[in-house]
Amino acid sequence: MEFSIEIFAEQFARTFSYWWVILPSILLGLIVGAIPGFSAANTIIILLPLTLAMDPETGLVFMVALYASSRLGAGIPAILVNIPGTAGAAATPLDGYPMTQQGRGQQALTISFTSSVLGGLLTTIIALLAMPWLSQVAYYLHSVEMIVIMIFGISLIASIAARDTLKGLIAGFLGLMIGYIGADVIYETPRGTMGFLELYDGVPLIPALVGLFAISEAFSVIEGDSILTKLGREAMQTGGWGATIEGLRETLSRWWHVVWTAMIGLVIGVVPGAGAAIAAFVAYQQSRAFSKTPEKYGTGHIEGLIAPESANNGVTSGTLIPLLVIGVPGGATAAIMAVVLQYHGVTVGPELFATRPELGYGPFTTMAVTYILMIFTILPLARYMSRVTVVRTVFMAPIIISFTLVGAFVPREYVFDMYLALVFGVIGYVARKTGYHVAAILIGVILGPLLEQYFLRAMRISQGDVLVVFSSTIGNILWVALVVSLCVPAFTAWRRRAAQERTPAAQ
Amino acid sequence: MDRFDDDFSRRGFLKGSGAALGAGALATLPFQVAMAAAFPERNIKVYVPTREGGGADRNLRAFASIWKNHIKTNFEPAFYPGAAGRVGYETFMGKAPRDCYHLLFGNMGAEVLNWVVKPPTFPIDSYFYFAQVDADPGCLFVSTKSKLKNVDDVVAEGKKRTLNVGVSRLAHPASLGALALADKTGAKFNLIPLSGGRNTLSGVATGEVDFGALPTSSIVGRSAFKIVALFDDKNALPDKIPDAVLVNKHFNMNLPPLVAGARAFGIQTEAVEKYPDRYKTLVSTAEKVYGDPAYKAAVEKTKAPWEYFMYGSAEDCKKYVASITEIGQQYKQYLTGKQKKS
Numbered sequence: 001m002e003f004s005i006e007i008f009a010e011q012f013a014r015t016f017s018y019w020w021v022i023l024p025s026i027l028l029g030l031i032v033g034a035i036p037g038f039s040a041a042n043t044i045i046i047l048l049p050l051t052l053a054m055d056p057e058t059g060l061v062f063m064v065a066l067y068a069s070s071r072l073g074a075g076i077p078a079i080l081v082n083i084p085g086t087a088g089a090a091a092t093p094l095d096g097y098p099m100t101q102q103g104r105g106q107q108a109l110t111i112s113f114t115s116s117v118l119g120g121l122l123t124t125i126i127a128l129l130a131m132p133w134l135s136q137v138a139y140y141l142h143s144v145e146m147i148v149i150m151i152f153g154i155s156l157i158a159s160i161a162a163r164d165t166l167k168g169l170i171a172g173f174l175g176l177m178i179g180y181i182g183a184d185v186i187y188e189t190p191r192g193t194m195g196f197l198e199l200y201d202g203v204p205l206i207p208a209l210v211g212l213f214a215i216s217e218a219f220s221v222i223e224g225d226s227i228l229t230k231l232g233r234e235a236m237q238t239g240g241w242g243a244t245i246e247g248l249r250e251t252l253s254r255w256w257h258v259v260w261t262a263m264i265g266l267v268i269g270v271v272p273g274a275g276a277a278i279a280a281f282v283a284y285q286q287s288r289a290f291s292k293t294p295e296k297y298g299t300g301h302i303e304g305l306i307a308p309e310s311a312n313n314g315v316t317s318g319t320l321i322p323l324l325v326i327g328v329p330g331g332a333t334a335a336i337m338a339v340v341l342q343y344h345g346v347t348v349g350p351e352l353f354a355t356r357p358e359l360g361y362g363p364f365t366t367m368a369v370t371y372i373l374m375i376f377t378i379l380p381l382a383r384y385m386s387r388v389t390v391v392r393t394v395f396m397a398p399i400i401i402s403f404t405l406v407g408a409f410v411p412r413e414y415v416f417d418m419y420l421a422l423v424f425g426v427i428g429y430v431a432r433k434t435g436y437h438v439a440a441i442l443i444g445v446i447l448g449p450l451l452e453q454y455f456l457r458a459m460r461i462s463q464g465d466v467l468v469v470f471s472s473t474i475g476n477i478l479w480v481a482l483v484v485s486l487c488v489p490a491f492t493a494w495r496r497r498a499a500q501e502r503t504p505a506a507q
Numbered sequence: 508m509d510r511f512d513d514d515f516s517r518r519g520f521l522k523g524s525g526a527a528l529g530a531g532a533l534a535t536l537p538f539q540v541a542m543a544a545a546f547p548e549r550n551i552k553v554y555v556p557t558r559e560g561g562g563a564d565r566n567l568r569a570f571a572s573i574w575k576n577h578i579k580t581n582f583e584p585a586f587y588p589g590a591a592g593r594v595g596y597e598t599f600m601g602k603a604p605r606d607c608y609h610l611l612f613g614n615m616g617a618e619v620l621n622w623v624v625k626p627p628t629f630p631i632d633s634y635f636y637f638a639q640v641d642a643d644p645g646c647l648f649v650s651t652k653s654k655l656k657n658v659d660d661v662v663a664e665g666k667k668r669t670l671n672v673g674v675s676r677l678a679h680p681a682s683l684g685a686l687a688l689a690d691k692t693g694a695k696f697n698l699i700p701l702s703g704g705r706n707t708l709s710g711v712a713t714g715e716v717d718f719g720a721l722p723t724s725s726i727v728g729r730s731a732f733k734i735v736a737l738f739d740d741k742n743a744l745p746d747k748i749p750d751a752v753l754v755n756k757h758f759n760m761n762l763p764p765l766v767a768g769a770r771a772f773g774i775q776t777e778a779v780e781k782y783p784d785r786y787k788t789l790v791s792t793a794e795k796v797y798g799d800p801a802y803k804a805a806v807e808k809t810k811a812p813w814e815y816f817m818y819g820s821a822e823d824c825k826k827y828v829a830s831i832t833e834i835g836q837q838y839k840q841y842l843t844g845k846q847k848k849s
Contacts, residue, residue: 045559142715185702187677187844188591188624197597200590272709326712326731328705335705342810349730412589453702460699461671461715 025065033073036407040070056344064366083214088276095304103235105386110247119262119310127317135325143458148478150451153281175444210404211424218397265311269318276312283311289485556595558588578792607785611773620678623835636771639819643768644739645681658736665694673716681720684738722767738765743814763830
């Protein structure tokens with residue numbers, strides 16, 4: 001596969017001519033992304049008759065635009081009403097929702113949109129330019145290395161526990177235990193399923209996600225009149241375009257933060273089977289670890305919102321690389337794209353760049369054009385979307401619960417999942433009322449099963465040798481990086497304390 | 508498409524989408540056409556214990572698109588993929604009425620091995636398969652970048668060190684083939700379940716495992732891989748996989764064909780006993796599908812190798828289930844983790 005700037009430029013211009021497919025796809029993607037339980041993957045499946053009726057290039061443009069925009073759309077309810085529509089947006093409300101409660105929903109949305117678009121656009125271009133090298137990442141990140149990456153994400157529990165160690169750790173371990181439910185990945189032995197067949201594949205993510213965050217939030221906000229704090233309500237009185245410009249400025253002034261967190265997303269996205277949730281949590285954890293103000297994370301900190309949003313959009317282009325380089329899709333949406341192309345007689349693989357450049361380069365140029373068009377369509381809407389937060393909770397709470405229950409049902413179409421969401425809603429509510437952090441539970445639920453999967457696989461490959469986790473050079477480098485990133489905040493805090501102690505003495 | 512203006516205009520797109528949506532909606536409308544015959548007089552619901560978009564979905568849609576013309580009714584698929592298909596089987600046996608209007612469409616091999624490892628909650632003989640639609644043999648494959656170039660390399664290397672074999676799950680006909688080969692040759696194979704075909708392909712491509720074992724049709728046509736051995740009596744695709752040897756012939760073994768993809772329609776025994784005429788109609792019309800040239804066209808449209816599509820009667824299905832159960836029982840200790848090495 002050889003990169004050609006002429007072909008790329010021609011392809012870029014050609015993709016722009018598909019604006020009439022991209023714009024409706026963006027709109028659809030934003031809507032399905034914002035509805036919990038829906039995703040680009042299941043929307044493409046639902047619209048399969050339409051997609052198959054298109055020629056391969058139009059179909060590909062439609063699917064890629066839908067994929068990129070749905071990723072951005074998932075952040076909207078996460079920020080405004082604490083409902084992450086997909087696992088990839090699970091880290092978004094950690095700082096996005098507190099911003100909304102403070103009456104800064106419009107800024108939060110703008111920051112989310114801008115960092116998503118910039119992160120997505122940048123990683124798309126890098127993916128295209130560096131595809132031969134990036135595709136090698138998957139050859140080096142095997143189970144052993146993925147164990148360390150998982151621990152990067154899970155170590156966020158420790159950061160959360162820093163505020164109240166015992167409660168934080170209890171919540172984290174509860175999440176890990178819930179994540180342990182289901183059949184093990186080697187012998188498929190059911191564990192903790194309580195006889196429910198519906199739990200054999202583990203606790204489904206969407207019901208857990210919407211239950212812990214959204215339903216428990218609905219139970220909580222109904223006790224008040226508004227989801228906004230008193231200051232937040234005052235801030236919302238003075239709405240205008242200024243907040244959008246402010247959000248834009250805040251993101252652009254942190255451009256480097258967008259760049260490196262998006263790169264985390266891109267690298268994790270290249271690994272087949274890894275996903276946006278891992279990228280978002282790892283980026284958030286790294287962002288916090290190297291921040292000068294780690295204590296502000298979780299309180300509506302801008303960098304805490306930029307990190308997961310740019311990372312989960314960085315994943316999007318990454319998942320296409322294994323599909324185009326080795327012909328194996330890196331995620332569910334990429335797999336469905338491959339099925340659609342196969343239906344048209346197109347075998348996906350590296351030969352596409354030479355034989356059908358419009359299909360080889362097409363996904364990347366489409367993604368780039370989608371992000372460019374998206375910023376102009378979505379940014380002006382931030383002002384109006386943020387008004388949803390002024391709706392009184394007596395109306396808001398039932399709407400949240402209805403939407404989330406439908407969202408819990410959609411991915412597997414089991415009524416059981418709606419009850420499960422309610423159970424998680426109650427767990428989340430009790431956790432909130434007793435001072436346990438629901439995010440710590442959720443991190444365990446999402447990343448725990450993945451950690452177990454990679455660990456069991458590594459153990460199986462090594463035939464039971466625990467030291468396999470230190471058997472690879474890259475893995476060991478990652479271990480060192482993990483230790484450093486865990487020590488940096490403590491070291492920074494120690495230095496700050498020491499400086500504070502010295503300052504009064506000097507005075 | 509060189510210029511989209513020529514082939515696919517905006518107006519064309521809207522027209523096409525409207526037509527496609529309309530066609531899609533019509534295809535899914537339930538109970539729209541009441542058929543004149545005594546059976547069936549309404550749609551037939553098909554329980555599929557796998558995910559939408561996979562091989563079973565593909566084969567079901569191709570078969571049902573022709574079968575509906577012969578049986579004069581539509582088929583409504585319902586997917587229950589949880590717990591390696593267990594949710595689908597349990598729902599079918601637990602909730603579906605015994606009236607021949609509710610059928611199962613599953614992969615017999617993987618399912619039988621499910622029951623070997625952990626029996627279902629219902630008696631195993633309370634349902635059976637009556638119409639097999641394909642027979643996709645299991646195979647061993649390597650990455651084209653691997654230093655293992657053929658099955659002899661695989662066996663020779665396996666005698667020097669333990670090779671890791673990527674499989675979609677332990678209880679799978681293709682996995683059993685790898686175990687049987689290891690037993691016969693003395694090679695040491697360590698099966699690594701990678702949770703599905705896609706992950707298995709990734710594992711082999713990225714070198715996390717040394718080689719893989721999957722149904723053949725999931726490898727054919729992928730330039731990153733090379734099929735080196737087949738668990739079948741013949742190579743039905745000599746042009747597409749010329750380097751694949753037949754394991755039985757090459758190693759002087761006597762394995763039954765380890766058909767890794769053997770999708771078939773199943774029905775409850777009680778339904779057949781209550782409505783023998785309905786069952787007869789189901790069987791006779793399903794048989795006609797294979798004589799219909801439109802069926803070959805429907806299969807070829809899906810890009811699946813037509814050579815693997817062959818009809819199997821209830822008797823054929825029974826024999827297949829028995830052979831897989833027998834070999835599954837031989838390796839039960841290994842599949843359940845009670846024995847660590849093959």
